[in-house]
Amino acid sequence: MGKKRSGAGLTGPQQAAKFLGVSVLAGVVLAGIAIPGAGALGLAAKGTVEGFDEIPANLKTPPLSQRTTILDAEGGLIATVYSRDRQVVPLTAISPYMQKAIVAIEDSRFYEHGAVDLKGILRAANRNAQEGGAAQGASTLTQQYVKNVFVEEAGDDETKVREAQEKSLGRKVRELKYSIQVEEELGKKKILENYLNITYFGQQAYGIESAAQRYFSKPAKDLTLDESALLAGVVQSPSRFDPVNDAQEAMKRRNVVLQRMADMKDISQTEADEAKKKPVTLKVTRPKNGCITAVKGAGFFCDYVRNTFLTDPVFGKTREERAKLWNQGGLTVRTTLDPQSQESVNESIKDHVNQDDKVATAVTLVQPGTGRVLAMGQSKPYGFGKNETQINFSVDKRMGGSNFGFPTGSTFKPFVAAAALERGVPAGKTYLSPHDMEYPSPVQTCGDKPWVNTSHDRVENESESEVGPYGMRDAMAKSVNTYFVEMISDNALGLCPVTEMTTKLGVIPADGTKLPEVPAIALGTEGMSPLTMANAYATFANRGVYCTPVALESITDAHGKALAVPKSQCDRVMAEKTADTVNTLLLGVIDSGTGAAAGLTDRQNAGKTGTTDSRYNAWFVGYTPNMAGATWVGSGGSKQVSMENITIGGQYYDKVYGGGLPGPIWKQAVSGALEGREAPNFTTVTIPESGMPAGGGRPTPTNPNPNPNKPGKPGKPGGDGKPGGRPGGQTAAGATGGATGGNTPTNPFPDISLEPGFVGGPEGP
Numbered sequence: 233m234g235k236k237r238s239g240a241g242l243t244g245p246q247q248a249a250k251f252l253g254v255s256v257l258a259g260v261v262l263a264g265i266a267i268p269g270a271g272a273l274g275l276a277a278k279g280t281v282e283g284f285d286e287i288p289a290n291l292k293t294p295p296l297s298q299r300t301t302i303l304d305a306e307g308g309l310i311a312t313v314y315s316r317d318r319q320v321v322p323l324t325a326i327s328p329y330m331q332k333a334i335v336a337i338e339d340s341r342f343y344e345h346g347a348v349d350l351k352g353i354l355r356a357a358n359r360n361a362q363e364g365g366a367a368q369g370a371s372t373l374t375q376q377y378v379k380n381v382f383v384e385e386a387g388d389d390e391t392k393v394r395e396a397q398e399k400s401l402g403r404k405v406r407e408l409k410y411s412i413q414v415e416e417e418l419g420k421k422k423i424l425e426n427y428l429n430i431t432y433f434g435q436q437a438y439g440i441e442s443a444a445q446r447y448f449s450k451p452a453k454d455l456t457l458d459e460s461a462l463l464a465g466v467v468q469s470p471s472r473f474d475p476v477n478d479a480q481e482a483m484k485r486r487n488v489v490l491q492r493m494a495d496m497k498d499i500s501q502t503e504a505d506e507a508k509k510k511p512v513t514l515k516v517t518r519p520k521n522g523c524i525t526a527v528k529g530a531g532f533f534c535d536y537v538r539n540t541f542l543t544d545p546v547f548g549k550t551r552e553e554r555a556k557l558w559n560q561g562g563l564t565v566r567t568t569l570d571p572q573s574q575e576s577v578n579e580s581i582k583d584h585v586n587q588d589d590k591v592a593t594a595v596t597l598v599q600p601g602t603g604r605v606l607a608m609g610q611s612k613p614y615g616f617g618k619n620e621t622q623i624n625f626s627v628d629k630r631m632g633g634s635n636f637g638f639p640t641g642s643t644f645k646p647f648v649a650a651a652a653l654e655r656g657v658p659a660g661k662t663y664l665s666p667h668d669m670e671y672p673s674p675v676q677t678c679g680d681k682p683w684v685n686t687s688h689d690r691v692e693n694e695s696e697s698e699v700g701p702y703g704m705r706d707a708m709a710k711s712v713n714t715y716f717v718e719m720i721s722d723n724a725l726g727l728c729p730v731t732e733m734t735t736k737l738g739v740i741p742a743d744g745t746k747l748p749e750v751p752a753i754a755l756g757t758e759g760m761s762p763l764t765m766a767n768a769y770a771t772f773a774n775r776g777v778y779c780t781p782v783a784l785e786s787i788t789d790a791h792g793k794a795l796a797v798p799k800s801q802c803d804r805v806m807a808e809k810t811a812d813t814v815n816t817l818l819l820g821v822i823d824s825g826t827g828a829a830a831g832l833t834d835r836q837n838a839g840k841t842g843t844t845d846s847r848y849n850a851w852f853v854g855y856t857p858n859m860a861g862a863t864w865v866g867s868g869g870s871k872q873v874s875m876e877n878i879t880i881g882g883q884y885y886d887k888v889y890g891g892g893l894p895g896p897i898w899k900q901a902v903s904g905a906l907e908g909r910e911a912p913n914f915t916t917v918t919i920p921e922s923g924m925p926a927g928g929g930r931p932t933p934t935n936p937n938p939n940p941n942k943p944g945k946p947g948k949p950g951g952d953g954k955p956g957g958r959p960g961g962q963t964a965a966g967a968t969g970g971a972t973g974g975n976t977p978t979n980p981f982p983d984i985s986l987e988p989g990f991v992g993g994p995e996g997p
Contacts, residue, residue, distance in 0.1 A: 650811075
């Protein structure tokens with residue numbers, strides 16, 4: 233091949249070759265048929281380019297990716313998300329100045345030529361031959377549009393994007409054939425409209441509407457002459473002519489466009505000169521994308537909506553199909569988020585836990601009977617900065633949550649009770665329930681092999697004052713560990729009915745593993761998410777009918793067509809009487825037990841507290857007949873924080889219990905969420921109590937060295953709502969007839985009246 237001469241253009245042979253190549257392309261377009269002699273020119277060589285006739289005749293134009301709008305249940309904006317920030321608009325919604333400017337600078341003969349501009353090709357070939365490089369292009373707007381279609385279709389696949397933009401003769405030939413089709417099918421105005429909607433204008437703005445909003449904070453229809461010329465100039469090189477980063481370079485390019493418009497008689501020279509004198513004046517709206525832009529503290533709910541879309545087969549058979557639909561965007565997603573509930577959750581979190589505290593909190597509210605997720609918030613906001621996170625503490629790992637969830641402590645005990653009641657265990661069943669005992673063994677499992685306590689593991693209650701016998705009502709109210717370990721170990725129950733019940737209730741560990749068949753699960757040793765717990769408790773509120781959680785109300789695509797959305801699946805998982813009995817038990821937790829601090833003043837509510845080993849996690853899960861919610865407080869990061877002698881939300885706690893901090897958070901959140909709304913009551917049952925064991929209980933050892941005056945031991949699960957749970961170590965106000973723990977012992981014989989001070993010395997203050 234000949235060499236380029238120093239200080240001159242191409243050699244004669246080089247110019248001839250370039251001209252011949254251009255002529256061949258021009259001939260292809262003009263003829264619209266296979267290139268004669270293409271083999272001699274190398275155009276049909278295998279691996280180089282397809283024969284012109286072999287190129288598919290129909291260009292399949294993919295839908296343009298656009299922004300997706302996520303709304304709450306009342307139609308209020310939550311967030312705007314997009315793969316590409318684009319709003320498709322008709323030509324009538326685009327300034328005439330903009331239309332003229334882009335044609336003038338990119339393809340001034342657009343309305344005169346067909347798919348290819350032969351004069352432009354010859355002119356560009358001559359210019360490039362003279363200057364020895366690609367000084368001037370010859371692509372028409374139609375050809376540029378076709379190329380952008382290929383780029384759009386490539387999406388985020390870098391390899392396909394490179395192929396769509398490669399400077400090869402093969403791509404050029406394919407582009408030309410499709411351009412012929414486009415010209416025939418669409419016509420000039422539609423091509424111009426499509427071009428302005430698909431083109432990239434820099435600063436993450438795709439299409440003229442987003443560009444106008446990005447640079448000038450106005451719609452495309454209101455663009456002035458100088459603004460239109462500026463944006464038209466950006467197209468050739470969005471980085472070089474970026475007016476945000478280099479206003480001077482952008483101005484030079486703008487003035488070139490203005491002069492070109494004057495030369496083409498689109499505007500007068502006077503208009504052009506006046507516009508050239510104007511400085512580049514921007515009113516930039518910074519790109520905002522994704523759930524980080526969510527309002528109302530709903531960033532994590534927004535993320536939950538996205539993950540719901542990406543994981544549900546209703547939106548596509550594979551994750552790839554679902555992701556393509558999501559990234560294509562243009563969707564309007566109406567969700568189940570209730571603005572009143574979300575605001576109340578945010579306020580309660582803000583009032584109790586600070587963003588920079590060593591621990592975090594998460595609150596989730598759902599609607600019994602529908603599965604609708606009403607609110608979702610946490611103290612560490614959605615984001616990438618300090619004391620921010622993208623981990624959604626409210627949901628399972630597969631939905632963007634923590635790797636393992638959070639051990640639930642005694643909030644698991646109602647599931648054991650429900651399984652026992654379903655098996656016919658009477659609600660008045662008593663067990664000896666000593667303060668300390670070895671796990672009974674063997675215990676029946678779902679398989680042939682029972683669980684055996686080979687390590688002689690032991691379980692004890694939070695306070696040494698908690699010594700049975702207890703019936704189910706008091707054991708639940710006081711959260712007596714040994715009672716529920718005896719229950720789950722009883723031959724009348726065993727482990728299998730409990731794991732079967734939790735499966736029906738959707739109580740699956742947050743990491744997706746199977747709940748282990750060991751008696752310790754009665755104490756909430758496995759990690760769960762707040763959404764899982766709230767929705768399971770909603771089943772009790774719904775009198776035994778479980779409904780899968782849902783976050784999507786409706787979805788419409790860019791054309792207003794409704795898409796199918798997943799519906800809540802509701803199934804009866806326990807008898808009404810079982811649910812009513814559990815509700816009665818958990819009403820007692822609020823009325824006279826560890827959850828007194830979570831008691832609502834204007835309506836009935838039930839619930840359960842939970843505290844885990846070393847006080848790493850504290851919970852309150854509660855409900856009314858028309859709302860259920862879970863509040864978790866604990867360590868959100870990899871480092872576990874023991875919540876003893878700790879300041880949270882500006883308040884000092886000597887020990888954090890489920891009833892002491894999560895309970896009040898839940899109370900404030902739910903009170904605000906239900907303000908002004910109906911207050912139905914539970915259907916309750918009568919639960920007998922007996923101070924002595926009733927048949928079926930295992931013989932268990934008594935407390936070997938009871939000391940009712942000794943305060944509850946820290947670091948033991950199950951002791952929920954004991955002293956220390958309130959700021960400064962105060963007891964929960966309003967608790968009556970239940971455990972006050974600490975130095976004030978509990979009457980171990982609930983059916984026998986004892987004089988004050990008979991057990992453990994005088995009454996506490």
